[in-house]
Amino acid sequence: MPPLHRPHKPISSRVVFLAALLLVIAGLAVTEYVVRMAEQRVAQVRTIEATAILAQMRAQLESEINSVLYLSRGLISYVAVQPAYDPDRWRELAAEVAHDSTLVRNIGLAPDNVMRFVYPLEGNEQALGLDYRNTPEQWPAVERAISSGKLNLAGPFELKQGGVGIVARSPVYFMDDGKKRYWGLASIVIDFPRLLEQARVSAHVEGFDIAIRGRDGFGAKGAVFFGLAKVFEDPVVEMTVHFPNGSWIMAARSSPGVSTPVIVIRLAAWLLIMILAGLFLLLFRLYRFAHEQSVSDPLTGLANRRLLLGRAEYLAQLYSRTGQGFALFFVDLNRFKQVNDRFGHHVGDQLLIEAANRLSQSVRQSDTLARNGGDEFILLQPGVNAGDASAIASKLEAMMDRPFMIEGHSLQISASVGCAVFPQDVNNVEAVINLADSRMYERKQEKRARQS
Missing domain, CATH: 3.30.450.20 (PAS domain)
Structure with missing residues (x-):
């Protein structure tokens, strides 16, 4: 069996600040040792x-x-x-x-x-x-x-x-x-x-x-x-x-006031340590920013497709050990294009943010909610079987049926949800994604047929 590949997690701020503190302490200790030798x-x-x-x-x-x-x-x-x-x-x-x-x-x-x-x-x-x-x-x-x-x-x-x-x-x-x-x-x-x-x-x-x-x-x-x-x-x-x-x-x-190279060494070393610690923290902030940009959606703050797929792959690899599968829900907003055309992209962006917030209400700590791009969202829920998946899909559609109040406008949209369960429906991640996407498209066509 190939080794498990966990989804990459960013280094926590606590660990980084602890490392920076240790760097400063170690630097000061080395500095004082060198200074003491120089003083002698x-x-x-x-x-x-x-x-x-x-x-x-x-x-x-x-x-x-x-x-x-x-x-x-x-x-x-x-x-x-x-x-x-x-x-x-x-x-x-x-x-x-x-x-x-x-x-x-x-x-x-x-x-x-x-x-x-x-x-x-x-x-x-x-x-x-x-x-x-x-x-x-x-x-x-x-x-x-x-x-x-x-x-x-x-x-x-x-x-x-x-x-x-x-x-x-x-x-x-x-x-x-x-x-x-x-x-x-x-x-x-x-x-x-x-x-x-x-x-x-x-x-x-x-x-x-x-x-x-x-x-x-x-x-x-x-x-x-x-x-x-x-x-x-x-x-x-x-x-x-x-x-x-x-x-x-x-x-x-x-004589009092006579400066020695030791004082200069200490001050220069302290300054260098502070600069290095500052650069260390700056690099961490840049790293966190780059990591967030690579795994999150800049508009809604949700995970992006890349992060969600990594977690789905990891859950699929764990299945042989845990026996626990997962359900994947594709959520597509209906009539979103009309909102953009009528009220502008600014209102459309606010609608996407509110829709993401509403979907987040049904997300557990172990779940992953991601924006797939445009007006599509993907929800990954571990431990959900085929019997529960249909009820969850209906609940997600009902949540989107309620009107949204955006900048004084009452916006009425809906959602089409397609779902696939691993491994009951298919036994690999790519097939689960394709199946959920296909079912979402079928659901969308079904709703259009009703309205016509």
């Missing part, structure tokens, strides 16, 4: 970039600071050997240090923690006579230097003589009768803005915000003294700047 890659690249930027800044800062401290060792060594007050020699040595480094703002010597010598004196007169013990903002750093016996880097802070500086203080000791005694402090003031300039440190570099913390050399525990404190909340990378007996912490983060 971008984060890696940005970390490498930030590390390179901070490494260069750190190297420059350490080099500049340590070079100044190295130059100051000669003056400190001389004072340790010659602790006696010798301003001329101190001035000579200080001039050499200042000449070799543009970062040095001034050099001071404070025997017994009181500033007695400043180079250059011009512009720094206010520093002379400064007693560190009476200067609360500086004394803690001085005290740390004395207690540790090592160089201490303090600041940056506002200088009394104006500007912002970093002060490197070294406690000076000398030998007296074989005993090591405290002499006082040697201090070098480093110009902080110029230090940043020479080290090429900027608050904003190549899409990164830069900040430094660790005032007075306290590292991670120190206050932020350069850049925004928010940089340390979510830094891309942090790096330590080392100098004698202290450190700073540098941090970099991506």
Whole structure:
């Protein structure tokens, strides 16, 4: 037995919208996966970039600071050997240090923690006579230097003589009768803005915000003294700047508002997914429209002859399994041409629509009512035997005998119905159609003979 061929059914809207939803969800999932991979890659690249930027800044800062401290060792060594007050020699040595480094703002010597010598004196007169013990903002750093016996880097802070500086203080000791005694402090003031300039440190570099913390050399525990404190909340990378007996912490983060290719990828992918989903739904609408055009009558909305024949073939194939046949009714409207000629095609079309609606009242869910073209209709009813077919044909004719009201016109027409039953009358679909059509024509001739 050949396989059954079901009449083609259109894909339901629910299935298509579900498929479109799944397409969007799958597309978004793939997009987010790709975006996440891209974000990780971008984060890696940005970390490498930030590390390179901070490494260069750190190297420059350490080099500049340590070079100044190295130059100051000669003056400190001389004072340790010659602790006696010798301003001329101190001035000579200080001039050499200042000449070799543009970062040095001034050099001071404070025997017994009181500033007695400043180079250059011009512009720094206010520093002379400064007693560190009476200067609360500086004394803690001085005290740390004395207690540790090592160089201490303090600041940056506002200088009394104006500007912002970093002060490197070294406690000076000398030998007296074989005993090591405290002499006082040697201090070098480093110009902080110029230090940043020479080290090429900027608050904003190549899409990164830069900040430094660790005032007075306290590292991670120190206050932020350069850049925004928010940089340390979510830094891309942090790096330590080392100098004698202290450190700073540098941090970099991506500047707010800096766009990355990841954002573009996500937006482009979302847009593409929406376009594809829209095209998918559009194609479905076109498919449904084409399918409806191929299986339905555009005027009445009923099935067309093609769809009805497909269903009849399917029922005929099922008969050997179910034992259920079907009846086929040809319905032809009488006096329809006269309506068209008298009232026009517009009224004729409305009449066909009303006739289709009236016939639909006798159609079950399992039946198929189709327009065969012109003023002919075909009704396919499964499970109807020859005994019932005659009564149904009479009922269909009676329905058409009632007047139709179309645009204020009372139109009186009738119908001729021919019927054939599968397989009682004939056992193939084409023969059933031909027989029903032939009986309909005979019925039409019979009615004409009565009227004449």
